[in-house]
Amino acid sequence: MSTEQHVAPAEAQEPELFENPGTEEHRERLGDVDPRYAKANERLIALILAVSALASIGSIVAYVALPLEDLWSVRNSTLFLGLGLGIGMLGIGVAAIHWAKTLMSNVEYVEERHPQRSDDETRAVAADMMKHGVEDSGIGRRPLLKGAALGAVALAPLPYVVPLVANLGGDWNVGAFRHTLWGETPEEYSGRLPDGSLGRRLARDPEDTPIRATDVTNGSVFHVIPHGLNEHEHFYEEKAKAVVLMVRLDPDLLHEPEEKADWSYNGIVAYSKICTHVGCPVALYEQQTHHLLCPCHQSTFDMTDQAKVVFGPAKRPLPQLPIAVDDEGYLVARADFDEPIGPSYWERLQ
Structure with missing residues (x-):
C-alpha cells in the first residue's frame, strides 16, 4: 500500500514579502506656510530661554543674598537655589524641543547605508543635504533665537560654578574648623x-x-x-x-x-x-x-x-x-x- 506525498514548490514555502510602504506624505505645519505663526513660535522660544536665563541668575542671587543662620534659612536658600537650577536647565530643554518641533525642518530623508566609503558624488549630495538642513532650520535667519539660546546656555552652568568657586580657598587652620x-x-x-x-x-x-x-x-x-x-x-x-x-x-x-x-x-x-x-x-x-x-x-x-x-x-x-x-x-x-x-x-x- 503506497501513499502519495505532494511537496509544495519552493516558491510556495517562502514567506510573502511586504511591499515597502515608503515614507508618509509630508504635511506642512502652520509655521511652514504662515510666517506670522513661525514668528510667534520664535518669540515663544525666546521667552522660554529668557525665563531660563532669569532663573539661573535668580539662583545665584539666592545663594549670595539669603543668609545661612538657622535651619529655616538653610532650607529657603536650598529651595531657591534648587528652583533656579531646575528651571534654568528645564527651560533650555523645553525651548530646544519646541524649536525642533515648530521651526526646524521636519522633512524625512532616506539614505541607504553602505558598509564602505561612499563615492564622491554621494558624499557631495550628503554635504548638500546637511547644508540644506542648516538653512532650513532658520538658525542663520533668527538672530533673536541665537542670542537667547547662547545667553541661556552661557548662564545655565553659573549656579553650579559660582557656589563652587565661592567656597574655595581660605586658610582653614585659622578659620571655622580651628575653633569650637x-x-x-x-x-x-x-x-x-x-x-x-x-x-x-x-x-x-x-x-x-x-x-x-x-x-x-x-x-x-x-x-x-x-x-x-x-x-x-x-x-x-x-x-x-x-x-x-x-x-x-x-x-x-x-x-x-x-x-x-x-x-x-x-x-x-x-x-x-x-x-x-x-x-x-x-x-x-x-x-x-x-x-x-x-x-x-x-x-x-x-x-x-x-x-x-x-x-x-x-x-x-x-x-x-x-x-x-x-x-x-x-x-x-x-x-x-x-x-x-x-x-x-x-x-x-x-
Whole structure:
C-alpha cells in the first residue's frame, strides 16, 4: 500500500514579502506656510530661554543674598537655589524641543547605508543635504533665537560654578574648623578651675545637662556637647564641630605623653567625634578592646593610646579635648582642641 506525498514548490514555502510602504506624505505645519505663526513660535522660544536665563541668575542671587543662620534659612536658600537650577536647565530643554518641533525642518530623508566609503558624488549630495538642513532650520535667519539660546546656555552652568568657586580657598587652620565652642567660656556655662581660670562645662547630648566626674563610671560612654550649646543661635553649625565622645578607662591602660599627662582626669578621656577621614560621626565604642569605630569606612581608633588609628583609611588620631574638674565637681574643658577637627586637607599645619 503506497501513499502519495505532494511537496509544495519552493516558491510556495517562502514567506510573502511586504511591499515597502515608503515614507508618509509630508504635511506642512502652520509655521511652514504662515510666517506670522513661525514668528510667534520664535518669540515663544525666546521667552522660554529668557525665563531660563532669569532663573539661573535668580539662583545665584539666592545663594549670595539669603543668609545661612538657622535651619529655616538653610532650607529657603536650598529651595531657591534648587528652583533656579531646575528651571534654568528645564527651560533650555523645553525651548530646544519646541524649536525642533515648530521651526526646524521636519522633512524625512532616506539614505541607504553602505558598509564602505561612499563615492564622491554621494558624499557631495550628503554635504548638500546637511547644508540644506542648516538653512532650513532658520538658525542663520533668527538672530533673536541665537542670542537667547547662547545667553541661556552661557548662564545655565553659573549656579553650579559660582557656589563652587565661592567656597574655595581660605586658610582653614585659622578659620571655622580651628575653633569650637570649647574655647569660649561664658560664665553661666563654665566652671572655675583651681588656678582661677574658667573652663566650659561638659554636658550630656542632647539634654545639655552638666556632667559631674562622679557620674562617669568605669567603662561608661558619654556623648558630650559644650554646656549651653542648645541656646546658641548657630546650634547646628557649632554642634557639628564640637561633639565629643567621653569614656572612663582604667588609668593604668592609658598611654599618655608627658605634655598631655594632665589632659585626662582619673582615666576619663574625651575625643572629638568627627572622623579624621571624611568627617563622619565616630560613635561606636567597643568596651573590650577600647576601640572607637567609624561606621562609614571602618576607621578604628585606640582610646587607650591617644585615639591613634589602628585600622582603616584615616591618617590622623582624633583630636583630644583637655579636661579637668571645677570647684563644684563638674567636668570642664581646660581649653579648645589643640588642632582643627575633622578631615585632613592640604593646608593643615602638622
